[in-house]
Amino acid sequence: MNKQRILALLKKEFGQLFKDKKLLPLVFVAPLLQLTFLGFAASLDVKDISMVLCDLDKTESSRGFIEKFTNSGYFTVDYSTEDYGSIQSYLDDHKTTMALIIPPKFGDKLLQRQPARVQVILDGSEGNSTTIAMGYVNQIIVSYSNSVLAEVVGTKSVGGINAQARAWFNPSLKSRNYMVPGVLVLILLITTMNLTSMAIVKEKEIGTLEQIMVTPITPTELILGKLIPFTIIGIVNWCVVLVAMVVGFGIPVMGSFPLLFGLTTFFLLTSLGLGLFVSTISHTQQQAMMTSMFFVLQPMMYISGFNFPIENMPKALQLFSFGVPMRYYLVIVRSVILKGVGISSLWFEAGALLFMGVMVLVASVLRFKSKLD
Amino acid sequence: MLRRLLPIIKKEFRQIRRDKRVLAILTLVPALLLLLNGYALNYDVSHIKMAVIDQENSKESRDFLNAFVTSGYFDYVQYLKSTDEAMHMIDDARIRAAIVIPTDFSHKLLSGEITDIQVLVDGMDSNAASIILGYVQAVTLQYSQKIVLKNLSKIGRGNYLPIQYDARVWYNPELKSAKFLVPGLIGFILAITAVIATSLSIVKEKERNTIEQIDVSPISSVELIVGKMIPYALISLVAAALVIVAAYFLFDVVVKGSYLWLFGSTLLFVIAALSIGLFVSTISDSQQVAFQLASLTSMLPTMILSGFMFPIRSMPWWLQILTNITPAKFYLVILRSIILKGVGLAAFWDQLVYLMIFTTVMLTISARRFKKTLS
Numbered sequence: 001m002n003k004q005r006i007l008a009l010l011k012k013e014f015g016q017l018f019k020d021k022k023l024l025p026l027v028f029v030a031p032l033l034q035l036t037f038l039g040f041a042a043s044l045d046v047k048d049i050s051m052v053l054c055d056l057d058k059t060e061s062s063r064g065f066i067e068k069f070t071n072s073g074y075f076t077v078d079y080s081t082e083d084y085g086s087i088q089s090y091l092d093d094h095k096t097t098m099a100l101i102i103p104p105k106f107g108d109k110l111l112q113r114q115p116a117r118v119q120v121i122l123d124g125s126e127g128n129s130t131t132i133a134m135g136y137v138n139q140i141i142v143s144y145s146n147s148v149l150a151e152v153v154g155t156k157s158v159g160g161i162n163a164q165a166r167a168w169f170n171p172s173l174k175s176r177n178y179m180v181p182g183v184l185v186l187i188l189l190i191t192t193m194n195l196t197s198m199a200i201v202k203e204k205e206i207g208t209l210e211q212i213m214v215t216p217i218t219p220t221e222l223i224l225g226k227l228i229p230f231t232i233i234g235i236v237n238w239c240v241v242l243v244a245m246v247v248g249f250g251i252p253v254m255g256s257f258p259l260l261f262g263l264t265t266f267f268l269l270t271s272l273g274l275g276l277f278v279s280t281i282s283h284t285q286q287q288a289m290m291t292s293m294f295f296v297l298q299p300m301m302y303i304s305g306f307n308f309p310i311e312n313m314p315k316a317l318q319l320f321s322f323g324v325p326m327r328y329y330l331v332i333v334r335s336v337i338l339k340g341v342g343i344s345s346l347w348f349e350a351g352a353l354l355f356m357g358v359m360v361l362v363a364s365v366l367r368f369k370s371k372l373d
Numbered sequence: 374m375l376r377r378l379l380p381i382i383k384k385e386f387r388q389i390r391r392d393k394r395v396l397a398i399l400t401l402v403p404a405l406l407l408l409l410n411g412y413a414l415n416y417d418v419s420h421i422k423m424a425v426i427d428q429e430n431s432k433e434s435r436d437f438l439n440a441f442v443t444s445g446y447f448d449y450v451q452y453l454k455s456t457d458e459a460m461h462m463i464d465d466a467r468i469r470a471a472i473v474i475p476t477d478f479s480h481k482l483l484s485g486e487i488t489d490i491q492v493l494v495d496g497m498d499s500n501a502a503s504i505i506l507g508y509v510q511a512v513t514l515q516y517s518q519k520i521v522l523k524n525l526s527k528i529g530r531g532n533y534l535p536i537q538y539d540a541r542v543w544y545n546p547e548l549k550s551a552k553f554l555v556p557g558l559i560g561f562i563l564a565i566t567a568v569i570a571t572s573l574s575i576v577k578e579k580e581r582n583t584i585e586q587i588d589v590s591p592i593s594s595v596e597l598i599v600g601k602m603i604p605y606a607l608i609s610l611v612a613a614a615l616v617i618v619a620a621y622f623l624f625d626v627v628v629k630g631s632y633l634w635l636f637g638s639t640l641l642f643v644i645a646a647l648s649i650g651l652f653v654s655t656i657s658d659s660q661q662v663a664f665q666l667a668s669l670t671s672m673l674p675t676m677i678l679s680g681f682m683f684p685i686r687s688m689p690w691w692l693q694i695l696t697n698i699t700p701a702k703f704y705l706v707i708l709r710s711i712i713l714k715g716v717g718l719a720a721f722w723d724q725l726v727y728l729m730i731f732t733t734v735m736l737t738i739s740a741r742r743f744k745k746t747l748s
Contacts, residue, residue, distance in 0.1 A: 041692050042677055047686070048687060065536075093721075110535060117538065123543060135511060144536060145534065161516065175500055286660070
């Protein structure tokens with residue numbers, strides 16, 4: 001290995017990188033946009049359920065009952081109708097996601113201490129939001145029921161159990177606290193893996209790789225010359241995202257920063273190795289990009305627990321996820337940043353990450369070298 | 374025009390066919406992603422590991438805790454002595470939630486007072502935590518009502534339930550996650566493949582300077598654009614069809630509405646995605662830039678802003694406005710209407726109009742820019 005040759009290679013690589021006036025700004029702006037979108041939008045909270053109201057009773061009691069919904073802050077009455085038959089069209093036409101129907105004599109029945117019926121229709125095509133909305137409906141109706149009961153009995157309340165929730169690590173249950181640290185993981189993977197593989201394959205495509213091969217540069221030097229620039233860019237990018245997370249989103253790193261950084265280098269081994277590997281199996285940049293995007297990045301994102309808990313997956317996928325390095329790095333990033341735990345809770349993840357990183361990198365380097373010969 | 378168009382389409386197809394892997398990726402990966410997504414994307418939290426700190430340990434408290442176990446959501450109950458212990462276990466991710474029962478639980482419960490219990494949840498995964506809290510609330514509410522009615526019947530006022538309600542869920546009564554995710558996945562997958570594939574294929578010609586050769590030929594830029602787009606539109610449509618077939622076999626998702634409208638709106642959406650790809654290609658000089666830009670303009674908005682995973686109405690107002698930059702938002706409503714609701718044009722014509730406007734505007738801008746970059 002010759003230091004001078006590596007330096008010359010690095011110069012050339014950085015020169016190329018800076019020559020492309022759009023690439024570097026994009027590499028840095030993209031994660032910040034991602035951070036903003038994920039930070040503000042990626043929430044399963046259901047706050048503003050749009051509903052159509054069909055109050056066929058129109059008494060003080062029915063209005064009081066409806067008020068319970070509107071005052072809860074979760075429901076907005078967007079439409080009112082007296083035509084029961086038209087309700088279907090409100091849901092069909094995607095105008096609202098819920099219908100509340102109060103039949104005639106609702107108030108009378110309540111006053112006569114008879115059970116009063118109401119009907120709730122929810123749009124199930126919204127999936128998870130429907131489940132959450134149903135929970136709210138249930139709570140509101142039970143609490144209204146109980147206040148009527150208390151009136152009947154003549155006490156202030158009829159008792160019952162009140163569950164007071166406290167969420168650890170993230171008391172306000174902001175989903176951004178969960179999603180934003182995940183971006184740190186994605187950024188590293190995208191910049192190092194995708195860009196490294198594309199940069200190498202580009203030389204193959206244009207034929208400059210063959211030119212390099214006839215120079216005294218050794219394969220190891222070539223690999224280093226290719227990997228070092230994107231490692232640096234990846235790390236700088238990671239730091240930018242970290243600063244944006246702490247300053248912009250107010251999510252502090254609870255644990256030790258050196259620990260976080262150290263374990264990040266373990267993950268770098270994996271992502272660089274994967275980039276190198278993808279470059280050995282691709283002939284065109286299109287191939288390299290699609291291989292890393294669809295066969296590495298996407299599956300990793302879904303199986304690693306990036307946005308959906310691993311425990312919910314089928315057993316086979318859960319087992320498979322043990323072989324996904326991103327899984328361990330995600331746990332590390334989230335635990336150190338949000339929980340502030342130390343290495344004692346993370347030695348298994350750190351070990352797995354290091355082991356996989358070394359394996360992937362060594363295998364890829366060997367493959368790359370044998371491909372060159 | 375057709376005479377000159379055909380050779381370009383042929384050339385493009387030949388190029389795509391020669392690269393077997395890219396063709397395979399474009400047609401088969403969408404169905405593969407569906408398989409992966411369909412199983413991995415699951416909001417239904419089950420087997421929640423829970424610990425219990427029962428400071429009273431009475432018949433009533435045990436009965437209450439039993440309700441959690443029998444609910445089926447909570448998998449494993451371990452008895453702990455203190456909240457500190459529970460906190461340590463949450464730290465190490467050994468449990469997800471803990472319930473603390475106070476010493477006066479049964480006393481308050483039986484005397485008709487409001488009894489507070491404490492629930493500790495691991496808030497790290499906030500979405501899962503919200504769902505877990507929802508389950509805790511539901512189990513508590515149900516048990517609580519049972520006790521309230523029991524207490525009332527003791528004083529002869531029992532068996533009266535002021536409000537009886539029946540909740541119905543339309544379109545997806547079992548609330549299966551896969552069912553409502555499939556339409557979103559179709560949009561997501563189409564957006565990625567169409568935007569990335571077109572932009573890369575055009576920029577590739579730029580990189581190799583073959584685009585200048587075409588430029589000096591009698592082919593007009595419109596013909597070039599159309600010729601480039603048609604093959605990728607066809608491939609995307611095949612991919613979409615495969616996803617729908619896969620969704621039927623894997624997740625029992627049946628298209629309830631009209632296939633004709635499904636095809637029409639999909640074609641429109643694909644054209645929208647292709648024009649975004651074209652736009653990206655006019656800005657990028659290298660495939661690396663094209664890839665970055667394409668994934669930024671297709672993957673991110675389609676996944677996060679389209680309403681595919683996260684409800685738009687819960688976003689901050691400025692982001693709600695921004696959601697209009699992604700055609701997937703409109704396409705998703707159409708897809709859900711056709712596939713899940715089985716409703717006709719009357720229900721989604723407005724979305725179709727938005728999609729049409731978006732496509733026209735995007736296509737015009739991109740074509741203009743493309744012409745300019747050529748000359």
